[in-house]
Amino acid sequence: MRIIGGLWKRTKLPVPDRPGLRPTPDRVRETLFNWLGQDLTGWRCMDAFAGTGALGLEAASRGAAEVLLVEQDPQLVDQLRAMQAKLGAKAVKVERANGLSVLARLPPGGLDLVFLDPPFDANLYDKALAASASPLAADGLVYLESPSAWTDAALAAYGLVVLRHLKAGAVHAHLLRRAA
Numbered sequence: 001m002r003i004i005g006g007l008w009k010r011t012k013l014p015v016p017d018r019p020g021l022r023p024t025p026d027r028v029r030e031t032l033f034n035w036l037g038q039d040l041t042g043w044r045c046m047d048a049f050a051g052t053g054a055l056g057l058e059a060a061s062r063g064a065a066e067v068l069l070v071e072q073d074p075q076l077v078d079q080l081r082a083m084q085a086k087l088g089a090k091a092v093k094v095e096r097a098n099g100l101s102v103l104a105r106l107p108p109g110g111l112d113l114v115f116l117d118p119p120f121d122a123n124l125y126d127k128a129l130a131a132s133a134s135p136l137a138a139d140g141l142v143y144l145e146s147p148s149a150w151t152d153a154a155l156a157a158y159g160l161v162v163l164r165h166l167k168a169g170a171v172h173a174h175l176l177r178r179a180a
Contacts (some may be wrong), residue, residue: 006061016142040064047115048099055115106135117145129158142176
C-alpha cells in the first residue's frame with residue numbers, strides 16, 4: 001500500500017495484520033481525492049478511525065494544514081507515529097483515543113473534512129455520523145466508507161446528503177455534505 005499523490009507520492013505504508021484493519025484500497029483513495037481535488041492546501045482534517053493512516057496521510061501529502069489521526073490500537077498508533085516522523089509530517093498529529101470521543105470534544109465548525117472508516121463489523125456508523133456533525137464546518141465534507149450504500153433518506157437524521165458514491169468490491173465509498 002502506498003500514498004498515491006502529493007508530496008509523499010509512492011511512499012509505502014506498512015499494513016500489519018490486525019483484527020478489523022481494512023485499509024482503503026488505492027483505487028478508492030484515488031477516486032476520493034479526484035472528487036476532493038488534488039490540492040487540499042489549508043484544509044483541517046480528521047481521520048477518526050485511522051488504522052494505517054492512509055486517508056489522513058494522503059490528505060497531508062496533498063497540503064492539508066492540519067490532520068488529526070485518531071486510533072485506539074497501540075501497535076497502530078506506534079506505527080502512525082513512526083510514519084509521521086519518517087515523513088517529517090508537521091501538519092499531522094497522532095492521538096491514541098476513541099475517534100467518537102475526540103469528535104465529541106472538538107470545537108464546532110473546526111474541520112473541513114472528516115474521514116469515517118470504522119471497522120465494518122463494529123456497528124459504529126450511526127454514532128460516527130452523529131458525532132461528526134458538530135466539528136464539521138458549514139461547507140465541510142464527510143468521507144464515509146461502509147459495507148453498504150447510504151441514501152439521503154438514511155442520512156437525513158444527521159443533516160447530511162450524498163454528494164458522490166462509489167462501489168468497489170465490498171466497499172461503498174461516500175462523499176457527504178450538509179443538507180441544504
